[in-house]
Amino acid sequence: MQEMTLKHTRELDIFYNEHRKKCTNCGQGFTEGDCAHLGYLTGRQYAVLCDKCSHLLEETVVRYHWQELEYEEPLPDDMLWRYMDLSKFISMISRKDLYFAAANTFEDIFEGAKGIMDKKEDWDSFYLDFFKKAILTAPGQDISKLTDEQIKADSKQLLNQINKSGEKDRENTYISCWHLNSYESEAMWKLYSKDVTNAIAIQTTAGHLYEAWIL
Ligand SMILES: [Zn+2]
Numbered sequence: 167m168q169e170m171t172l173k174h175t176r177e178l179d180i181f182y183n184e185h186r187k188k189c190t191n192c193g194q195g196f197t198e199g200d201c202a203h204l205g206y207l208t209g210r211q212y213a214v215l216c217d218k219c220s221h222l223l224e225e226t227v228v229r230y231h232w233q234e235l236e237y238e239e240p241l242p243d244d245m246l247w248r249y250m251d252l253s254k255f256i257s258m259i260s261r262k263d264l265y266f267a268a269a270n271t272f273e274d275i276f277e278g279a280k281g282i283m284d285k286k287e288d289w290d291s292f293y294l295d296f297f298k299k300a301i302l303t304a305p306g307q308d309i310s311k312l313t314d315e316q317i318k319a320d321s322k323q324l325l326n327q328i329n330k331s332g333e334k335d336r337e338n339t340y341i342s343c344w345h346l347n348s349y350e351s352e353a354m355w356k357l358y359s360k361d362v363t364n365a366i367a368i369q370t371t372a373g374h375l376y377e378a379w380i381l
Pocket residue numbers: 189190191192193194215216217218219
Protein backbone atom coordinates (compact mmCIF):
# COMPACT_ATOMS: atom_id res chain seq x y z
CA MET A 167 0.00 0.00 0.00
CA GLN A 168 1.23 3.50 -0.91
CA GLU A 169 2.72 5.55 1.92
CA MET A 170 0.70 8.58 2.97
CA THR A 171 2.62 11.80 2.38
CA LEU A 172 0.38 13.81 4.78
CA LYS A 173 1.11 16.90 2.65
CA HIS A 174 -2.19 18.63 3.22
CA THR A 175 -2.96 21.87 1.46
CA ARG A 176 -5.92 24.13 2.11
CA GLU A 177 -7.21 23.49 -1.45
CA LEU A 178 -7.01 19.73 -0.99
CA ASP A 179 -8.84 19.90 2.35
CA ILE A 180 -11.57 22.04 0.76
CA PHE A 181 -11.83 19.48 -2.07
CA TYR A 182 -12.28 16.69 0.46
CA ASN A 183 -14.86 18.69 2.35
CA GLU A 184 -16.91 19.10 -0.83
CA HIS A 185 -16.46 15.58 -2.24
CA ARG A 186 -16.33 13.45 0.87
CA LYS A 187 -19.61 11.62 0.27
CA LYS A 188 -18.64 9.39 -2.66
CA CYS A 189 -15.69 8.12 -4.68
CA THR A 190 -14.84 10.78 -7.29
CA ASN A 191 -13.90 8.06 -9.78
CA CYS A 192 -16.64 5.38 -9.68
CA GLY A 193 -19.27 7.31 -7.74
CA GLN A 194 -19.76 4.71 -5.03
CA GLY A 195 -21.06 6.31 -1.82
CA PHE A 196 -18.99 5.92 1.34
CA THR A 197 -20.52 4.37 4.42
CA GLU A 198 -19.43 4.29 8.05
CA GLY A 199 -16.11 2.47 8.44
CA ASP A 200 -15.04 2.64 4.75
CA CYS A 201 -11.59 3.87 3.85
CA ALA A 202 -11.48 7.11 1.82
CA HIS A 203 -8.20 7.74 -0.01
CA LEU A 204 -7.45 11.44 -0.57
CA GLY A 205 -4.69 12.56 -2.92
CA TYR A 206 -3.64 13.32 -6.48
CA LEU A 207 -4.14 11.52 -9.80
CA THR A 208 -1.56 11.93 -12.55
CA GLY A 209 -1.55 15.60 -13.58
CA ARG A 210 -2.04 16.67 -9.95
CA GLN A 211 -5.81 16.34 -10.15
CA TYR A 212 -7.49 15.98 -6.75
CA ALA A 213 -9.39 12.78 -5.96
CA VAL A 214 -11.24 11.06 -3.12
CA LEU A 215 -11.25 7.36 -3.94
CA CYS A 216 -12.73 4.14 -2.64
CA ASP A 217 -10.56 1.05 -1.97
CA LYS A 218 -11.22 -0.35 -5.46
CA CYS A 219 -10.12 2.85 -7.23
CA SER A 220 -7.33 3.81 -4.83
CA HIS A 221 -4.63 2.35 -7.13
CA LEU A 222 -5.27 5.33 -9.45
CA LEU A 223 -3.69 7.75 -6.99
CA GLU A 224 -0.22 8.92 -7.90
CA GLU A 225 0.17 10.44 -4.44
CA THR A 226 -1.85 9.39 -1.39
CA VAL A 227 -1.96 12.32 1.01
CA VAL A 228 -4.11 10.67 3.66
CA ARG A 229 -6.54 7.80 4.22
CA TYR A 230 -9.61 8.56 6.28
CA HIS A 231 -11.64 6.09 8.28
CA TRP A 232 -14.89 7.42 6.84
CA GLN A 233 -17.58 8.60 9.26
CA GLU A 234 -20.85 10.45 8.94
CA LEU A 235 -20.59 14.06 10.13
CA GLU A 236 -21.67 14.39 13.74
CA TYR A 237 -23.69 17.50 13.00
CA GLU A 238 -26.30 18.53 10.47
CA GLU A 239 -24.77 20.66 7.72
CA PRO A 240 -26.72 23.85 6.98
CA LEU A 241 -27.96 24.20 3.38
CA PRO A 242 -26.44 27.01 1.25
CA ASP A 243 -29.63 29.11 1.43
CA ASP A 244 -30.12 28.74 5.20
CA MET A 245 -30.15 32.13 6.88
CA LEU A 246 -27.54 32.80 9.55
CA TRP A 247 -27.51 35.62 12.08
CA ARG A 248 -24.82 37.04 14.27
CA TYR A 249 -25.74 39.39 17.09
CA MET A 250 -22.99 41.58 18.47
CA ASP A 251 -22.05 44.83 20.12
CA LEU A 252 -21.46 47.76 17.80
CA SER A 253 -17.78 47.94 18.81
CA LYS A 254 -17.24 44.36 17.65
CA PHE A 255 -18.99 45.09 14.38
CA ILE A 256 -16.79 48.14 13.74
CA SER A 257 -13.68 46.11 14.50
CA MET A 258 -14.85 43.39 12.11
CA ILE A 259 -15.47 45.86 9.27
CA SER A 260 -12.20 47.74 9.74
CA ARG A 261 -10.10 44.57 9.96
CA LYS A 262 -12.14 42.80 7.25
CA ASP A 263 -11.82 39.73 9.43
CA LEU A 264 -14.10 37.53 11.45
CA TYR A 265 -13.09 37.09 15.07
CA PHE A 266 -12.67 33.48 16.19
CA ALA A 267 -12.45 32.92 19.95
CA ALA A 268 -10.43 30.02 21.38
CA ALA A 269 -12.84 27.39 22.70
CA ASN A 270 -11.20 27.48 26.16
CA THR A 271 -12.08 31.17 26.59
CA PHE A 272 -15.81 30.49 26.34
CA GLU A 273 -17.84 31.08 29.47
CA ASP A 274 -19.14 27.56 29.35
CA ILE A 275 -15.94 25.69 30.08
CA PHE A 276 -17.48 22.47 28.84
CA GLU A 277 -18.01 23.88 25.34
CA GLY A 278 -16.29 21.32 23.12
CA ALA A 279 -15.70 18.97 26.02
CA LYS A 280 -16.35 15.26 25.84
CA GLY A 281 -19.80 14.63 27.27
CA ILE A 282 -21.40 17.21 29.49
CA MET A 283 -20.58 18.47 32.93
CA ASP A 284 -23.16 16.50 34.95
CA LYS A 285 -22.14 13.32 33.12
CA LYS A 286 -18.41 13.74 33.72
CA GLU A 287 -18.29 11.09 36.45
CA ASP A 288 -20.11 8.60 34.23
CA TRP A 289 -17.69 9.30 31.41
CA ASP A 290 -14.66 8.97 33.69
CA SER A 291 -15.82 5.60 34.97
CA PHE A 292 -16.65 4.49 31.42
CA TYR A 293 -13.12 5.37 30.30
CA LEU A 294 -11.56 3.73 33.38
CA ASP A 295 -13.33 0.44 32.61
CA PHE A 296 -12.37 0.72 28.99
CA PHE A 297 -8.69 1.28 29.83
CA LYS A 298 -8.65 -1.59 32.32
CA LYS A 299 -9.93 -3.95 29.62
CA ALA A 300 -7.45 -2.52 27.12
CA ILE A 301 -4.53 -3.08 29.52
CA LEU A 302 -5.60 -6.66 30.24
CA THR A 303 -6.09 -7.57 26.59
CA ALA A 304 -3.12 -5.68 25.08
CA PRO A 305 -1.15 -7.86 22.64
CA GLY A 306 1.82 -9.49 24.37
CA GLN A 307 0.56 -8.59 27.84
CA ASP A 308 1.45 -11.11 30.54
CA ILE A 309 -1.49 -10.74 32.96
CA SER A 310 0.19 -12.81 35.68
CA LYS A 311 2.73 -10.01 36.17
CA LEU A 312 0.10 -7.30 36.67
CA THR A 313 -1.24 -6.43 40.11
CA ASP A 314 -4.68 -4.86 40.61
CA GLU A 315 -2.99 -1.73 41.95
CA GLN A 316 -0.87 -1.45 38.83
CA ILE A 317 -3.85 -1.83 36.52
CA LYS A 318 -5.74 0.79 38.52
CA ALA A 319 -2.80 3.22 38.44
CA ASP A 320 -2.18 2.71 34.72
CA SER A 321 -5.82 3.24 33.74
CA LYS A 322 -5.99 6.34 35.94
CA GLN A 323 -2.95 7.71 34.19
CA LEU A 324 -4.55 7.06 30.79
CA LEU A 325 -7.71 8.84 31.96
CA ASN A 326 -5.63 11.87 33.01
CA GLN A 327 -4.01 11.90 29.60
CA ILE A 328 -7.34 11.84 27.80
CA ASN A 329 -8.65 14.67 29.98
CA LYS A 330 -5.53 16.71 29.25
CA SER A 331 -5.82 16.13 25.50
CA GLY A 332 -9.39 17.46 25.76
CA GLU A 333 -7.97 20.66 27.27
CA LYS A 334 -5.43 20.90 24.42
CA ASP A 335 -8.25 20.49 21.87
CA ARG A 336 -10.07 23.43 23.44
CA GLU A 337 -6.91 25.57 23.21
CA ASN A 338 -6.50 24.70 19.55
CA THR A 339 -10.13 25.05 18.45
CA TYR A 340 -11.40 28.46 17.35
CA ILE A 341 -15.06 29.32 17.11
CA SER A 342 -17.26 31.90 15.46
CA CYS A 343 -20.90 31.47 16.54
CA TRP A 344 -23.83 32.04 14.18
CA HIS A 345 -27.50 31.48 14.80
CA LEU A 346 -29.50 29.60 12.14
CA ASN A 347 -33.00 31.00 11.91
CA SER A 348 -35.32 32.40 9.25
CA TYR A 349 -36.35 35.15 11.66
CA GLU A 350 -34.77 37.64 13.99
CA SER A 351 -34.63 36.44 17.59
CA GLU A 352 -35.15 38.64 20.63
CA ALA A 353 -33.49 36.12 22.93
CA MET A 354 -30.34 36.24 20.81
CA TRP A 355 -30.23 40.04 21.01
CA LYS A 356 -30.19 39.76 24.79
CA LEU A 357 -27.72 36.90 24.94
CA TYR A 358 -25.07 38.26 22.62
CA SER A 359 -24.99 41.97 23.34
CA LYS A 360 -24.09 43.82 26.53
CA ASP A 361 -26.48 46.63 25.72
CA VAL A 362 -29.25 45.94 23.17
CA THR A 363 -29.58 49.65 22.32
CA ASN A 364 -25.98 49.58 21.13
CA ALA A 365 -25.93 46.29 19.28
CA ILE A 366 -26.53 45.09 15.78
CA ALA A 367 -27.48 41.88 14.01
CA ILE A 368 -25.93 40.90 10.71
CA GLN A 369 -27.41 38.42 8.34
CA THR A 370 -25.90 36.09 5.78
CA THR A 371 -26.47 32.62 4.39
CA ALA A 372 -24.54 29.44 5.08
CA GLY A 373 -23.45 29.46 1.38
CA HIS A 374 -22.05 33.01 1.55
CA LEU A 375 -20.18 32.30 4.77
CA TYR A 376 -18.66 29.17 3.22
CA GLU A 377 -17.63 31.06 0.07
CA ALA A 378 -15.97 33.74 2.20
CA TRP A 379 -14.04 31.00 3.95
CA ILE A 380 -12.76 29.27 0.79
CA LEU A 381 -11.77 32.47 -1.07
ZN1 LIG B 1 -14.31 4.12 -6.60
